[in-house]
Amino acid sequence: MAAADPSSDALNDQESELYDRQIRLWGVQAQKRMSSSKVLYAGFTGVCAEAAKNLVLAGIHATIQDHRAATYxxxxxxxxxxxxxxGKNRAASCQARLQQLNNLAKVDAEERSLEELEDAYFKQFTCICLSGAPLHQQKRIDGICRSAGVFLYVVESFGFYGYLMLDLGQGFSYRKELGENKGLSDPIPVAFPSIEEAVGAPWSTLKNRWGPVSKVYALAQLMLEFEEKHGRRPGASDGDTMTSVAQQCLKRNGLPTDFIASDETAVLCAQAQVEINPVCAVLGGILGQEVIKALSQKGTPAHNVFLFDGTTSEGKVMLTPPAAK
Amino acid sequence: MADRYAHLRASLGDELLAKVQAAKLLVVGAGGIGCELLKNLVLTGFLNIHVVDLDIIDVSNLNRQFLFRQEHVGMSKSQVAAAAVKVFNPDATIVAHHGNVKSPEFGLNFVAQFDLVLNALDNVDARRHVNRLCLAKDKPLIESGTTGYLGQVTVIRKGETECYECQPKPTQKSYPICTIRSTPDKPVHCVVWAKELFRLLFGRAEDSMLYEDPAGDEPSAYMATVTARPEASADAITAYAAAVLVAQFETEVAKRIGMDVYKGAKRLPEAVAGGALRALAAEYAQAPSRVARKAGWDRDVWGVEESAREFSACLHDVYSSAALREHVGSMEFDKDDKIAMRFVTAACNLRSVVFHIPLQSYHDAKGIAGNIIAAIATTNAIIAGLQVLEALKIMRAAKPIREACNYVWCLREGTRKGLLLQPTALEPPSKGCFVCGTRTVDVHLDTAALTFGEFVSRVLKSRLGVNEPSVSVGSSLIYEEGEDAAQGLRANLPKRLRDLPGGGVTDGTSLSVEDFSQDLDVTVCVYHRVFDEEEVPDGFVVGGQMPVASAAKPSAEPPSAETGTNGAPAAAAAAAAAAVPAAAAAAAPTAQPAKRGREDGGSEEPPSKRAAATVATAVDTTGGDDDDDVICVGDD
Known part of the structure; x- marks a missing residue:
């Protein structure tokens, strides 16, 4: 493998040629940073496969982690x-085919489960994309990431919905593109809340001038709440259980109990473990874009949640907990 | 049942999944968006797909067109892509067509077999054509485009929504000849000039904007030098290089200064000293491309000395190679040809030094010369995903398309509401649209100057997207193309519009233009108008309304004398100056999508001298080199 020479501030001819169309967008320095970064895809779900495709093509090294066996x-x-x-391990099965996308980016596979992996393991990465992990694992890995300066992206695609929560730490800053020939802004600092702080904010506080908290956000949190209680994601037959989880959650979060109707919780149960490709493609694309923004420190990052509704194609950013007034 | 459709079945339901699996789709384009789209479609259960693309795979595609590998470079995009996605879902049948979607085999009968058409194109020309085919056959069309981080998806359905041509598209940027030849003030002017110099030295010289007729009234400062092609000996080539350098960057510059071309200019151009150029021509062995190249060399900016050495080195490379010198006189500029691009960079920078314009690196000059548009996998993935979501809505058929589907923007910075993906309602058809509405379009041009051949190639084909025009005035046919076309009518092509049979085309004449390949029937109303070349380099304006600005600002700056225009009447010049060329409108910060189009190479009539200048001058700022597309601006 012809790895980029991180000590040089220029790209070799092969990199120049291969990456020409993207370097014209983000520049040589950003490409150098990306070529020396490594992303862990923890849980190689459909949405992570999409993100990994995008980022390996861009030249970012990858480790794909999954302890599960592939299903039909x-x-x-x-x-x-x-x-x-x-029937075989998902990570090991995908490694070679992901590697074929770009021989300038190194692709590794990790078959141990998140529980088996020690804290120190996660610190070797620049970014971690975490998918299909229960909330307590999200919080654990987030704690490690925050102390080690690793960017964390929690991503879930369920049915027509997509959920992405970012924690780029407390000391992140970026530059805004000011338009053609106008260069970049001065660095703009933006502090990210931890996952714990983010999911702890009562939903009633997440309304804004355009309406109450996003339903996609509430549904994602319900799914994670159910998983914490029952040790698994909800399935099609969990409608009644989910209704009671929803009632409790809505009360606790200061929202009317009819904010989410029972047919909506039924859909959630049917879709919680379902991924469909177009949603994975959109969400994996946004996730890729966000990783590139963070590594290049160019462009406003999603601060701190991105929600996608595939029934309307609306994709929006919201902040939780909300900014102090 | 646990199979590869288990998730889809749970999410879409049996009924919709069955419709999806039974649908027959056409995908036009297997490039940046097309690769993603084909993957998405087969994974979403679409099993019956035809894909058309004329392109072959280039190494610069590999950073995002993930179905392609190094070993596929040079192979057909549609064929490699079809084979690759078949692996993702072996149940799918993908029929690959390596060809131009504008060719007759993909015409109305071909399109009729599909339930849905999805565009993954990179140019306006093909988009217009597919738009017309889909309107003619009443097929829903899902249109898409990306540029850098930005993109959009929309759905077109005859009678329900805007068609692709309901909103005017920004057109190719043209530069006035005299800006290129005498008064450049931007790097792009010097790049265009360098490409013209390439054509003069290595291509069809008489098609170059820099060509000067040896039989003309004024003696040329460089034609004799340029045409004295050297023998293969190193000394002869060096002497030739020195002579051309001196002729272009000293003698010609001094001549123009002497002609008072720059009277009133803020700063006079400065000729490069001939002695220095001669010495540098001999130092071609020290040209940047000849000395050991370090990583990142293409970001270096060559000054006068390096550029002059490189200029000479390129001539040595061509004339000392039997294989290459054989093609002198017929070469075409290609941004991926290293010699051509080194030459253009060197010539551009020498020209830039003369005119005090910032110099360019090889990399940046290539971007300008090839009109390279930044392109990345993420945007294409998002857009192709959104296209499939729209396809599902159409398949579901729960509501009319205009209610069910959306126009969706992919943005770089969020809107006030925080939207990065912004859906908006589809618009109804525009009544004034010449394609799906009134079928009438006004064209303002100089009927005494423009030939009918120019009118056919530049107005009808390039601007209006007509593929195979048949043109009538009143009841008499004056031109037709396609199978069984009357060849005798070609005699009309060299005639001026006003000299055409049947009284000629003059102010207020209506032409009937038909294209059977697109099922298009349009009335073109011609209005006589003389434009100033500086203001309207194309020489014509298309549109039902003349710009309002002409009424509000009657005295826009008259063309200045130093530009060397041929003395257009003052009134016409003032009017022309106020006319808003399409390119200017395109630059306006509106919320409309700005699609781009490839430099059109499709006209079969050799353009006249004047047309050649304008067309050749078009550094297709609106056209990209491959795949992907679009510039879009959006706000809520």
Missing amino acids: ADLGTNFFLTAEDV
Whole structure:
């Protein structure tokens, strides 16, 4: 593998040629930073497969982690898998095919589960994309990331919905692009709340002048809440259980109990473990874009949640907990 | 049942999934968006897909067109892409067509077999054509485009929504000849000039904007030098390089200064000393490309000395190679040809020194010369995902398309509401649209100057997107193309518009233009108008309304004498100055999408001298080199 020479401030001819169209967008320095960065895709779901495709193409090294075996259903969204891989480890099965996308980016596989991996393991990465992990694992890994300066992206694609929560730490800053020939702004600092702080904010406080808290956000949190209580994500037959979880959650969060109707919780149960490709593609694209923004420190990052509704194609950023007035 | 459709079944339901699996789709384009789209479609259960693309795979595609590998470079995009996505879902049948979607085999009958068409194109020309095919056959069309971080998706349905051409598209930027030849003030002017010099030295010289007729009234400062092609000996080539350098960067510059071309200019151009150029021509062995190249060399900016050495080195490379010198007189500029690009960079920078314009690196000059548009995987992935979501809404058919579907923007910075993906309602058809509405379009031009051939290639084909025009005045056919076309009518092409048979085309004449390949039937109303070349380099304005600005500001700056225009009447010049060329409108910060189009190479009539200048001058700022597309601005 011809790795980039991180000590040089220039790109070699192969990198120049391969990355020409993207360097014209983000510049040589950003490309150098990206080429010396490494992303952990923890939980190689369909949405992570999309993000990994985008970022390996861009030249960012990758480690894909998954302890689960591939299923036939996975073939519907994870295009690195084939029918021969069913029953085998997802990460190991995808490694070679992801590697084929770009031999300038190194791709590794990790088959141990998140529980088995020690805290120190996570500190070797520049970014971690975490998918399909229960909330307590999200919080654990977030704690490690915040202390080690690793950027964390929690991403979930469920049915037509997409959820992305970012923690770029307390000391992140970026520059805004001021338009053609006008260069970049001075660094703009932006402090990210921890995952714990973010999910702890009562939903009633997340309204703004355009309306109450996003329903996609509430549904994602309900799904995670159910998982914390029952040790698994909800399924199609969990409608009644989910209704009572929803009632408790809504009360606790200061929202009327009819804010989420029972048919909506039923849809959530049916979709919580379902990924469909177009939503993975959109969300994996946004996730890729956000990782590139953070590594290049150019462009306003999503601060701190991005929500996608595939029934309307609306994708928006919200802040939780809300900014102090 | 746990199969690859388990998730889709749970999410879409059996009924919609069955519709999806039974649908027959056409995907036009297998580039940046197309690769993502094909993957998304087969993973979403679409099993019956045809894909058309004329391109072959280039190494610069590999950073985002993830179906392609190094070993595929040079192969057909549609064929490689079809084989690759078949692996993602072996149930799918993908039929690859390596060809131009504008060719007759992909015409109305071809399109008729599909339930839905998805565009993944990189140019306005093909988009217009597919738009017309879909309107003619009443097929829903999902249109898309990306540029850098930005993109958009929209849905077009005959009678329900705006068609692709309901909103005017910004057109190719043209530069006035005299700006390029005499008064450049931007790097792009010098790049255009350098490409013209390339054509003069290595291509069809008489098509170059810098060509000067040896039989003309005024003696040329450089034509004799340029045409005295050297023998293969190193000394002869050096002497030739020195002579051309001196002729272009000393003698010609001094001549123009002497002609008082720059009277009133803020700063006079400065000729490069001939003695220095001669010495540098001999130092071609020390040219930047010849000395050991370190990483990042293409970001270096060559000054006068390096540029002059490089200029000479390029001539040595061409004339000392039997294989290359054989093609002198017929070469075409290609941004990916290293010799051509080194030459253009060197010539551009020498020209820039003369005119005090910032110099360019090889990398940046290549971006300008090839009109390279930044392109990344993420934006294409997002846009292609959004296209499939719209496709699902169309398949579901729960509501009319205009209610069910959206126009969706992908933005770099969020809107006030924090939207990065912003859906908006689809607009109804525009009544004034010449394609799906009134079928009438006004064209303002000089009927005494423009030939009918120019009118056909530049107005009808390039601007209005007509593929195979048949043109009638009143009841008499004056031109047609396509199978069985009457060849005798080609005799009309060299005639001035006003000299055409049947009294000629003059102010107020209506032409009937038909294109059977697109099922298009349009009335073109011609209005006689003389434009100043500085203001309207294209020489014509298309549109139902003449710009309001002409009434509000009757005395826009008259063309200045130093630009060397040929003395257009003052009234016409003032009017022309106030006319808003399409390119200027395109630059306005509106919330409209600004699509871009490739430099059109499709006209079969050799353009006249004047047309050649304008067309050749178009550094297609609105056209990209490959795949992807679009510039979009949005706000809530």
